[in-house]
Amino acid sequence: MTVEKLITDHIDIWSSALQTRSTAGRGSNGKIDLYGIKKLRELILELAVRGKLVPQDSNDEPASELLKRIAAEKAELVKQGKIKKQKPLPEISEDEKPFELPVGWECARLGNTVAIIRGITFPANEKHREPSEGKIACLRTANIQDNIEWDDLLYVSKSFVKRSEQFAEKGDIVMSMANSRELVGKVAYIYDIPTGEATFGGFLSVIRPYGVNASYLMSVLRSPNIKSILIDSSSQTTNIANISLEKLNPLVISVPPIGEQNRIVSKLEELMSLCDQLEQQSLTSLDAHQQLVETLLATLTDSQNAEELAENWARISQHFDALFTTEASIDALKQTILQLAVMGKLVPQDPNDEPASELLKRIEQEKAQLVKEGKIKKHPPVEPLGEPALLPRSWLNIVVQDFADIRLGSTPDRSEKKYWNGDIPWVSSGEVANEVILDTKEKITPEGFKNSSTSMIPTGSLLMAIIGQGKTRGQTAILGIDACTNQNVAAFVFNQVLVEPEYVWIWAKSKYLSHRGDGHGGAQPALNGKKVRSFIFPLAPIKEQQRIVSEVKRLNDICDTLQSRLQSAQQTQLHLADALTDAALN
Template sequence: MADLSTPTNDGQSEQAAESLITNHIDIWTTAIERKSSAGRGSSNKFSLYGIKKLRELILELAVRGKLVPQASFDEINSPDYEPASVLLERIAAVKAQLVKEGKLKKQKPLPEIGDNEKPFELPNGWKWSRLGDFVSIIRGITFPSSEKHRELAPSRVACIRTTNVQDSLEWDDLLYVDRSYVKREEQYLKLGDIVMSMANSRELVGKVSFITHIPVGESSFGGFLSVIRPYQFDASFLMSVLRAPLTKNELIGSASQTTNIANISLEKLNPLVIAVPPLEEQHRIVAKVDELMSLCDALEAQTEASIAAHQTLVETLLNALLLPNTSQPADSQSASLEPALNDSLIDNWERVAEHFDTLFTTAASIDTLKQTILQLAVMGKLVPQASLAERNSPDYEPAAKLLKRIKAEKAQLIKDGKIKKQKPLPDITDEEKPFELPESGEWVRLGDLCTLVTSGSRGWKTYYAESGATFIRSQDIKYDRVEFDDKAYVKLPETTEGKRTKVDVGNLLMTITGANVAKTAIVEIELDEAYVSQHVALIKLINSVMNKYIHLWLTGAFGGRGLLLECSYGAKPGLNLQNINELIIPIPPLEEQHRIVAKVEELMALCDKLKARLSDAQTTQLHLTDAIVEQAV
């Protein structure tokens, strides 16, 4: 790799930068960072980490003078050549004249720049300067909250806020305030201004947007913003400087921090040390940055399209496995083999298996495979069903017989006064059934399999304590287990109805409010005493040995969870207990349930191993990307 550490005047640095970018296209486009996910279903969100780092590298090379050729020896000695020192002297004269005319407030002299403040060696013709020496920094206007308006009026001006400051300034969502709050002429926006967020989250403080147009007439800006107004300086180059990692880190490092908000003061912003190139070189740098950022845009679009196409292919091939059977056993002898694995399923699986190594190369594709496994499991297509001889055995219990036994057991519990009699649930219609079951399977409503489906009462916060009984909230329910990041406790009076919601090992728990509504877990850890909150449904089965199979159905995006999500409502999704009681479930014979659970656990473990290897490979790519960037700067 070419050495980019020493400034040159012959274009070698520019050529090295171009090679660095173009020779590692595969690294930039394949270094993808996945958002954290867990369980049998997860988010497909990702970020194009490599392209993000490439954008940062382009900006960093630009502001260090390594992106375009420097002026040649002859150009430097030309009478028309203007080094940065002359540019800065001219800007100082302009600012002095504005102060003299009363158009600009005189500022205190900024301190000399010490050697310890200079992070790299400057190219020829460049000069270190403080930001406040060549710009004006203007704070936004303040006004009472009651003076915010959504409608424009003759006496009002538009006022942009931190939410408007994005990669480019957004004008769609504006507030309007009375123009009397604009105390000085300089507080009106001008073309070429740079708007900076001065108070925001630590990740967003210091974010900048460029004013390329003002579509709503006179406009000002709020108190959490500042305008940086350069003098005889290429504002687009300054934008690159302010967005470069070195500058952003300096701004974030200088920001004061409250609980949630970081603040940048003018006292920190004015003295910011900037490497200033000659004006002509600023223009060349801006042109090159624009060119390379367009390349990044194209790479980003191409990569996202490739990822989307790959995922569509995976989903198409896996969805083919879920299609209804197109061939049935011809006679009783063939029926004794593996009726679950019919010819069409085998043919479709062979297409997947043939290209397995190229299909399942992303976290999203593996997540889709997991969901397909869950769906095949509950459709009776994952394990062989009972042979004809087994079905004719006196010990064989089809699902219909199993459900009849559960119904009798529930009736006995009601007769013994151990559980309350429930209202009959509606019959299951053919329209409700999402697919056809094997001959030995039956559809049933979840409530008919339960002794209790309930949730915690409101007002439990009054019982919160430092110790006592464990209080299970929605955030304690992961995708397949109960896990406490921050355990809560309650102490209940003897007379409380909390005993109704006491949790036992083997119970199912389901979130019934919030973004992760219908997320379900099995209680597998021993809890001395535990209760559920009002945001959690407690599901107690009559036959607890069925809980793992039922959990499979409740976990699937195309199964129970998918059906329940259709019942959620409003801006904040939620379920009621009736939704859960009426949920339909495909029930195979009990022995087959055990085989299905064992096979799913086996295949999920293989998927997790595949995902772990993929994660290791992606981590290596991310580290390689970081190493390339670090070497370059």
């Protein structure tokens, strides 16, 4: 089977094998990893370096002759003092040959076919962002992407370039020698040097081919088998993996005749272009699908009345299985359910319900009594924070401090061992992650509790992280236990008979992005107690709150079922892509 046929016959598998990444990226589907197309690219590279991509030609000069010429050229360059003489590398044993080679191919040590040159070193205070007299552009690991990125360079004194071979040349392959495990060994090709002259830093090496087609060698270094060998041979210190010249020079690579190298490179360009088209079509299709989903879901939140909402929901229901087929579309559905819930559009109003205005009076009476008893503080009125929603007549826009007492915790002195490892649960902001909290990573002692300003928060209270890295700020959780918190968590304490805790949680999750945006500050924006007390809150009649919670649970169960089916289907597609790859190689 030709590779083209392998691609076209199984195009549905390559296109539909998707994985969800944790980090965001391009477009609305930045969290989608096109796993099938990635596997296809890897397969094409692996077929190329095993001699299975293009047919062999018996008229080609065998690779053994090419290797003799390379050895002679390197010996001459050593004689002229242009490159250093390297230590002889050991002969390649049969065990080191990773697969059977076609006739005319040879295995060779990388160091015998290229010059490998380590980059320059210089003090940290010698890095400059702008070019100037006597300075030279210096590539670093950040510049080594799929191609060299020349728009974010450092400049260093030319005096740090000790040998002429440390000047970058067109046709060089630059390798990242120190990086994360995922990125170590990454290579990029120098097609041109837009700065005129350039060098490269100590975490990089230049691989300078002699007689081998540099594009073919790039394919070798990017092939899954070689990448795996490089990563496994690297030494690991904290989060950085290092590849040494001692590991790189003896690396065993497959060398075809030069004529076949050129044919392989031509075929690779053709097939990788096909992969590019397939990738672009997949991304365009995913983005179009997500836009359609979001447009249709927006008709629900924009519905002016119950009849229009029912009509819009019926339209979506007809195409449910076709619409909610990705993680992003199911997430959008979940978010829409939350928004409808707090807009009063998820369940019908019941004229027999006690209206929110009467409910608020009861809440205010109770709060006034608690203030009188000194159990909570009285706060002055606040300016509402957020956009007031257009609500049903039986609802009210209030602010959080109208129904909840907001309490910030604290951290007992870490240097006092007697304050820690007790039995009082203590919640940090990192644990506030859209879950019900039933236990905590750390616990404090009664002495630690007494000697800090934290307070005991009752079960059922809502917690909100008001500061934290990444997604943390604005995230919420429900307490499933009595616990105290640190100073980076705001606890909503309220009468759970008058206000349903899970309804408050639904509101908080529906406003996550809005609440995050209300955080201000320097490097780590933060919310504070006053801002949290000022958030606008849609108070619904208590019976309607309970109906909303019940309906959100029902709909979330449907979403979870969709998600489970999707994950199962995705796993099947991933296994199919892996099986197809293995079958093609073996």
